[in-house]
Amino acid sequence: MHEMGIANSILHAVKTEAARYPGCQPQKIGVRIGELAAVDPDALQFCFDVLKQEAGFNDLELEVEFRRRRHHCDLCNDEFDVKDYDLHCPKCRQPTSLCVSGDELELAYLEVEEHEPSSA
Amino acid sequence: MNRVALEKPVLNENNRIAAELRERFRQYGIFCVNLISSPGSGKTTLLERTLESLPRSERVAILTGDIQTENDAARLRRFGFPTKQITTGGTCHLDARMIEKHLADWNLEDLDVLFIENVGNLVCPSSYDLGEAAKIVLLSVTEGEDKPLKYPAIFFKSELLVLTKVDLLPYVPFNITAAEENARRVHPGMEIVRVSSTTGDGLREWMNWIARRRVRQPTLVT
Secondary structure: OOHHHHHHHHHHHHHHHHOOOOOOOEEEEEEEEEOOOOOOHHHHHHHHHHHHHHOOOOOOEEEEEEEOOEEEEOOOOEEEEOEOOEOEOOOOOOEOOEEEEOOOEEEEEEEEOOOOOOOO | OEEEEEEEEOOHHHHHHHHHHHHHHHHHOOEEEEEEOOOOOOHHHHHHHHHHHOOOOOOEEEEEEEOOOOHHHHHHHOOOOOEEEEEOOOOOOOOHHHHHHHHOOOOHHHOOEEEEEOOOOOOHHHHOOOOOOEEEEEEEOOOOOOHHHHOHHHHHHOOEEEEEOHHHHHHOOOOHHHHHHHHHHHOOOOEEEEOOOOOOOOHHHHHHHHHHHHHHOOOOOO
């Protein structure tokens, strides 16, 4: 439901970042979304495609890297993907509480078209 | 093609304002909580019971968010504490800028506790930091006990779960133990209080939680 606002924030960040590369056209923005971030990647893609036209970034592509929830087991000193809310370590079966990833809502990278060498 | 690493939150601007608010709350020793739930879970009623039980000398203020109407502010203002409605006009959550704007003409030196009642929604408010010390999620017994599993983000990010309307338990097929287990599957060790704003059951535990948690809030003497 708030994916429109999220898409808007992403485009705002692209605009700010792109201003640092005068003459370059931003081509792709990479974002990381965790399963606990309450953001639906498909809805975000839809909103992004609508808003990017208005922002004048018609060719800008959105790449979403979806992150599963991962927990850390102190006993095994290892990480595992949490499936079906089972927070027990798959190796030692002890319950874990340290969540190391899965709530990301992050800008990862921006790809901009490089400058053409000046002929002057 | 040139790839530039960004490595920052999407909601960087919101987070920046939230961090400023958090710092101001810390400076003035204000304990701020952000109440989140589905529409109709009893956020406003819980706040009514809370304000009703407080002496007028308590330095408490309320910001209450809705898409339209001043109804909730009108209900809460009756208790004599500073109260403002934030009408979002369609936005499904509060963001840090709205909080900043509505705090602008309040003297923060006069406040010890700020209750923020978010727009009724279990999804979007979970993404927006408002500078609060703690998020609190409410779940009423007329909803499903699997809600923590369906909407894990907000249960994961909230410190406290308030199970509301527990006076209705004899009349609804709500397994309260299962609801608590589900919340703790998403958020191990989550604190939980059971409350009925109608009978007053559990209100003492709720107020005690606020009092205990408030003490943990670091304050800066200026």
